[in-house]
Amino acid sequence: MEVKIAKDAGFCFGVKRAMKMAWNELEKSENGIFALGPLIHNKQAVSKYEERGLKTVEQVEVIPSNKSMIIRSHGVGESVYSEAKEKSINVIDTTCPFVKKIHNIVKEYNDKNYKIIVIGDMKHPEVIGINGWCNNNAIIIKTLEQMNEIIFDNSKKYCVVAQTTINLTLYNNIVDKLSKEIENIEFYNTICSATKVRQQSAKELALDVDCMIVIGGRHSSNTQKLVDICKEVVPTIAIETKLELNEEELRKYKVVGVTAGASTPDWIISEVIEFLELI
Numbered sequence: 203m204e205v206k207i208a209k210d211a212g213f214c215f216g217v218k219r220a221m222k223m224a225w226n227e228l229e230k231s232e233n234g235i236f237a238l239g240p241l242i243h244n245k246q247a248v249s250k251y252e253e254r255g256l257k258t259v260e261q262v263e264v265i266p267s268n269k270s271m272i273i274r275s276h277g278v279g280e281s282v283y284s285e286a287k288e289k290s291i292n293v294i295d296t297t298c299p300f301v302k303k304i305h306n307i308v309k310e311y312n313d314k315n316y317k318i319i320v321i322g323d324m325k326h327p328e329v330i331g332i333n334g335w336c337n338n339n340a341i342i343i344k345t346l347e348q349m350n351e352i353i354f355d356n357s358k359k360y361c362v363v364a365q366t367t368i369n370l371t372l373y374n375n376i377v378d379k380l381s382k383e384i385e386n387i388e389f390y391n392t393i394c395s396a397t398k399v400r401q402q403s404a405k406e407l408a409l410d411v412d413c414m415i416v417i418g419g420r421h422s423s424n425t426q427k428l429v430d431i432c433k434e435v436v437p438t439i440a441i442e443t444k445l446e447l448n449e450e451e452l453r454k455y456k457v458v459g460v461t462a463g464a465s466t467p468d469w470i471i472s473e474v475i476e477f478l479e480l481i
């Protein structure tokens with residue numbers, strides 16, 4: 203079997219940076235470190251960090267005073283920093299710089315009395331964090347249809363940002379509609395190219411193989427998006443690790459392509475490639 207690997211696959215810049223910072227801190231720490239929410243959407247990687255002393259919690263409340271806490275690459279709202287400060291918690295901030303830039307825009311415009319609009323999914327941790335920089339008062343839009351339910355006030359000024367992983371076509375469509383409805387509006391296209399680049403290379407590779415294997419966490423939305431893109435072109439198998447691969451099933455393909463979500467560590471990708479190369 204011939205195995206081809208997508209040009210861009212696996213950890214993006216922000217996740218790579220966050221995971222490295224977290225690991226370095228864990229190596230220095232003797233009593234373990236808390237992480238606010240799972241570091242990434244990858245069970246296997248999180249387990250590896252937990253074995254080294256990482257404790258994942260959902261709220262600052264449960265972290266004892268004077269301990270260390272990692273803020274993951276998705277970022278968090280302003281109140282989390284204040285809560286940590288009150289408890290003298292040492293913050294290891296691994297927020298991706300691209301997400302941090304959105305926090306700064308939102309804070310600046312909120313302070314200038316602009317109403318903030320976030321194009322994204324209100325349940326996604328990144329969007330929850332962004333909303334936390336304008337007192338949780340942002341209008342969050344995920345679909346064009348949703349816009350019909352919102353009444354905009356043309357006596358106000360608006361500022362629009364986007365979840366970094368949102369689809370560009372959706373962003374453009376919503377921006378078009380917003381510009382027609384609101385007179386005083388400023389747009390910041392804060393979509394991160396890492397997602398787009400991964401999606402493009404997955405599609406290109408899918409066109410060139412008999413079957414695609416997409417590696418990544420079941421709860422990782424960018425991995426699921428890669429699965430959908432590949433499925434439109436060739437039979438596609440979604441896995442978290444090599445253990446889910448079925449040798450018999452794979453034997454019917456001559457050329458297999460491999461890609462991985464932005465939260466899939468290199469070692470998991472390498473294990474899959476090694477397994478395939480032996481078939």
Ligand code: SF4
Pocket residue numbers: 214215216217275298299300301366367394395396397464
């Ligand atoms: S996808 Fe982009 S914004 Fe999100 S963590 Fe990666 S580099 Fe940062």
